[in-house]
Amino acid sequence: MSTAPAVVRAHAGRFVAAVDQGTTSTRCLVFDHGGRVVSAAQSEHRQSFPRPGWAEVDALEIWRSTQRVVNLALARAGIGAEDVAALGLANQRETTVVWDRRTGRPVAPAITWQDTRATDVAAQVAAGPDGVLVEEITGLRPAGYFSAPRLHWLLEHVPGLERRARAGEVLFGTMETWLAWNITGGGDGGVHVTDVTNAHRTLLVDERTLEWDPRLLEVFGVPAAMLPAVRPNVGVVGTCRTLLPGVPLAGAFGDQQAALFGQACFDRGQSKCTYGTGAFLLANTGGSPVRAGVTESGLLSTVAYQLDGEEPQYAVEASIAYAGALVSWFRDSLGLLRTAPEVETLARQVEDNGGCYVVPAFAGLFSPLWDPDARGVVAGLTSYVTKAHLARAVLEATAWQTYDVVEALATGPGLTLDRLRVDGGMTANNLLMQTIADVLDVPVDRPLVAESVSRGAAYAAGLAVGFWPDLDVLRGTWRRAASWTPEMSADRRRRELAGWRRAVERTLGWVVPDEAEGTPPLLL
Amino acid sequence: MSIQSVVRSATVLHLLGAAPEGLPLADLAAGTDLAKSTVHGLLRTLVEVGFVEQDPDTGRYRLGSGIEDLGTAVDPHLLRSRAMNGADSLAARTGLEVRLGVLAGDSVELVHHVFRPDNSPQRLRTGELLPLHATAAGLVLLAFSPVSTVRRRIELSSWTARTPTTRAALAQLVRAAQRRGWAVADETLRPGRAGLAAPVRQRAGVAAGALSVVGPREEVLTPAGEPRPGLADLVVAAADGVSETLRERR
Numbered sequence: 001m002s003t004a005p006a007v008v009r010a011h012a013g014r015f016v017a018a019v020d021q022g023t024t025s026t027r028c029l030v031f032d033h034g035g036r037v038v039s040a041a042q043s044e045h046r047q048s049f050p051r052p053g054w055a056e057v058d059a060l061e062i063w064r065s066t067q068r069v070v071n072l073a074l075a076r077a078g079i080g081a082e083d084v085a086a087l088g089l090a091n092q093r094e095t096t097v098v099w100d101r102r103t104g105r106p107v108a109p110a111i112t113w114q115d116t117r118a119t120d121v122a123a124q125v126a127a128g129p130d131g132v133l134v135e136e137i138t139g140l141r142p143a144g145y146f147s148a149p150r151l152h153w154l155l156e157h158v159p160g161l162e163r164r165a166r167a168g169e170v171l172f173g174t175m176e177t178w179l180a181w182n183i184t185g186g187g188d189g190g191v192h193v194t195d196v197t198n199a200h201r202t203l204l205v206d207e208r209t210l211e212w213d214p215r216l217l218e219v220f221g222v223p224a225a226m227l228p229a230v231r232p233n234v235g236v237v238g239t240c241r242t243l244l245p246g247v248p249l250a251g252a253f254g255d256q257q258a259a260l261f262g263q264a265c266f267d268r269g270q271s272k273c274t275y276g277t278g279a280f281l282l283a284n285t286g287g288s289p290v291r292a293g294v295t296e297s298g299l300l301s302t303v304a305y306q307l308d309g310e311e312p313q314y315a316v317e318a319s320i321a322y323a324g325a326l327v328s329w330f331r332d333s334l335g336l337l338r339t340a341p342e343v344e345t346l347a348r349q350v351e352d353n354g355g356c357y358v359v360p361a362f363a364g365l366f367s368p369l370w371d372p373d374a375r376g377v378v379a380g381l382t383s384y385v386t387k388a389h390l391a392r393a394v395l396e397a398t399a400w401q402t403y404d405v406v407e408a409l410a411t412g413p414g415l416t417l418d419r420l421r422v423d424g425g426m427t428a429n430n431l432l433m434q435t436i437a438d439v440l441d442v443p444v445d446r447p448l449v450a451e452s453v454s455r456g457a458a459y460a461a462g463l464a465v466g467f468w469p470d471l472d473v474l475r476g477t478w479r480r481a482a483s484w485t486p487e488m489s490a491d492r493r494r495r496e497l498a499g500w501r502r503a504v505e506r507t508l509g510w511v512v513p514d515e516a517e518g519t520p521p522l523l524l
Numbered sequence: 525m526s527i528q529s530v531v532r533s534a535t536v537l538h539l540l541g542a543a544p545e546g547l548p549l550a551d552l553a554a555g556t557d558l559a560k561s562t563v564h565g566l567l568r569t570l571v572e573v574g575f576v577e578q579d580p581d582t583g584r585y586r587l588g589s590g591i592e593d594l595g596t597a598v599d600p601h602l603l604r605s606r607a608m609n610g611a612d613s614l615a616a617r618t619g620l621e622v623r624l625g626v627l628a629g630d631s632v633e634l635v636h637h638v639f640r641p642d643n644s645p646q647r648l649r650t651g652e653l654l655p656l657h658a659t660a661a662g663l664v665l666l667a668f669s670p671v672s673t674v675r676r677r678i679e680l681s682s683w684t685a686r687t688p689t690t691r692a693a694l695a696q697l698v699r700a701a702q703r704r705g706w707a708v709a710d711e712t713l714r715p716g717r718a719g720l721a722a723p724v725r726q727r728a729g730v731a732a733g734a735l736s737v738v739g740p741r742e743e744v745l746t747p748a749g750e751p752r753p754g755l756a757d758l759v760v761a762a763a764d765g766v767s768e769t770l771r772e773r774r
Contacts, residue, residue: 036616341605428605430650448641449612479641481612482648 013085035477041072056109088251088461119144235308251460262456275426297412318405354389357503423450438488546584660721668731
């Protein structure tokens with residue numbers, strides 16, 4: 001797929017640029033040959049929530065933000081497009097946009113991954129015979145957070161859209177597709193491509209062949225003419241024209257897969273967890289998708305990465321809804337902290353949780369118990385318990401939720417971790433990182449200048465154009481900045497786990513049917 | 525005799541303290557019985573030192589974060605959180621181990637530690653206490669904190685032949701740090717090891733912490749004991765970057 005000019009060009013550029021198009025902002029980072037961050041720029045964009053459960057963004061605003069941050073990052077590095085060997089993209093996953101292929105104007109606001117309007121579409125498919133078909137082909141149980149149900153909603157609700165889609169007048173994409181099309185020329189010859197990680201999470205491609213499956217297009221009523229070409233994550237797909245003119249566009253990834261790649265978790269058994277508002281743990285499962293015990297354990301089978309001309313690699317993904325968000329709740333709703341990092345100061349005032357556990361089942365319980373009627377609890381309160389014990393229990397909740405998904409990986413698909421690589425803002429919390437190492441009983445490693453999402457996109461693009469020769473060299477650029485080793489005794493781990501389990505049990509079935517109305521929708 | 529502008533400033537602060545929603549200039553002028561231009565002059569200075577803020581939308585004045593921060597040290601975990609990116613970049617650029625230390629009694633307490641980025645086995649040293657007089661971070665904390673009593677009372681134990689063990693020797697090193705804006709520790713804690721530190725400054729130049737690089741002497745210093753070319757600039761720039769993030773609220 002690589003074109004000759006792109007390869008020649010690669011040796012001229014001294015840097016690789018990566019764009020991370022996220023939920024609330026778009027960032028551009030410039031990396032040098034050693035994998036070091038040379039410069040960065042970030043721009044926020046507006047989200048709108050026009051109705052309860054709806055979450056939209058203006059795709060044109062995101063395109064403008066992207067242009068701004070790329071130019072700013074280059075200016076800050078003191079370089080021009082001619083110094084850039086390749087561009088890589090990473091994106092918020094499942095956010096769906098449809099646009100006019102001639103004018104480049106979106107036909108409606110982009111529907112983001114947080115939006116729940118397509119939940120019913122997915123539920124209907126899941127309940128019928130098509131549910132089995134979708135799961136057989138994709139390895140995924142239909143749910144509202146994949147992109148095809150959102151696309152189906154748009155086709156049904158935007159007047160004339162289906163006809164225009166069949167006539168090939170409009171194009172569908174997730175955000176990396178939208179940006180790639182615009183960067184490579186838009187209506188004037190822009191390439192219409194998606195990558196295998198984003199394509200798989202539409203619910204429209206076969207998990208093994210990674211091609212659009214006509215039966216699935218039928219299920220969701222999606223005309224093939226509007227779909228992008230599915231490409232590997234690592235490979236030149238086109239040449240930038242409107243931004244970074246002449247630079248090969250050479251890599252794209254969904255953000256969590258980008259983080260796995262950026263953490264150099266290239267091999268089966270390697271895993272990373274990103275601790276932000278929520279947390280995402282991805283474990284590389286190697287060359288074939290894992291089915292057994294995945295969905296049942298509350299996990300998702302997902303594509304990890306594919307190099308141009310090679311077999312795809314797969315991963316299992318687990319998510320934790322409330323990680324940093326629990327600390328934010330402790331700060332904002334309880335008012336017990338001035339700033340989020342001070343939760344560690346408070347927690348360190350005591351030696352243990354004083355018998356107190358916090359289970360943040362704010363919107364029901366996910367893996368492994370799956371109870372939408374569960375609600376959060378603070379359990380084990382006695383007059384001995386202080387806010388410091390609560391702070392400790394708040395941090396431990398993130399550690400034990402990690403334990404729960406790691407256990408699901410072991411009991412479901414049979415994956416055991418021997419180390420865990422971490423990134424995200426919460427890695428600044430040393431007490432949390434130590435507690436995670438303690439409860440998992442494996443060492444926890446934080447890499448230098450994590451920025452794993454952007455790094456993954458940069459690695460992909462750099463690899464495609466020969467800026468980095470192979471995965472081994474990339475493994476070599478991974479640098480350990482800190483490491484936490486387990487210190488907790490097996491006995492104490494057992495006792496604490498039992499306490500956590502009893503607290504989790506107490507969340508179950510809290511909402512009774514006639515009160516259920518008006519509760520927030522279950523949002524993953 | 526009272527200093528008039530101090531008395532007037534205190535009155536302005538008291539008025540603002542009684543009005544959480546803020547006050548326009550006219551109300552402050554009325555409340556202090558002073559001309560608007562006089563009050564405006566006071567307010568400008570108070571904004572400069574961080575004791576007053578002006579709402580960019582309404583133009584009203586209110587108490588600034590500098591007032592809230594008086595008498596409270598920067599939280600060490602907030603400091604670490606704000607220093608993470610800068611410390612990581614410093615380690616990536618220098619290839620050296622990076623530490624962030626704060627003053628804790630008569631010692632330096634490490635609140636953040638970034639491994640030397642060579643993937644060699646290393647132990648996380650966050651929480652460790654180190655002697656003030658024998659580390660670059662300690663010299664910086666002594667030089668940029670109002671702690672002359674600490675300097676007079678700390679025990680000057682000898683760690684190596686080069687540890688400063690007299691008050692005069694220590695004072696000289698502290699003065700050099702004040703003059704240069706950074707400090708070096710040349711084999712004063714362990715033979716063959718050196719460090720270079722710069723202050724993370726809070727308001728009025730007071731150190732909230734000291735950011736340092738530590739490593740084999742030849743990687744930090746020239747044979748003559750001066751920082752290797754460019755190294756002091758890198759450490760000072762990184763520390764200044766962290767200082768800036770501290771000034772951003774929340």
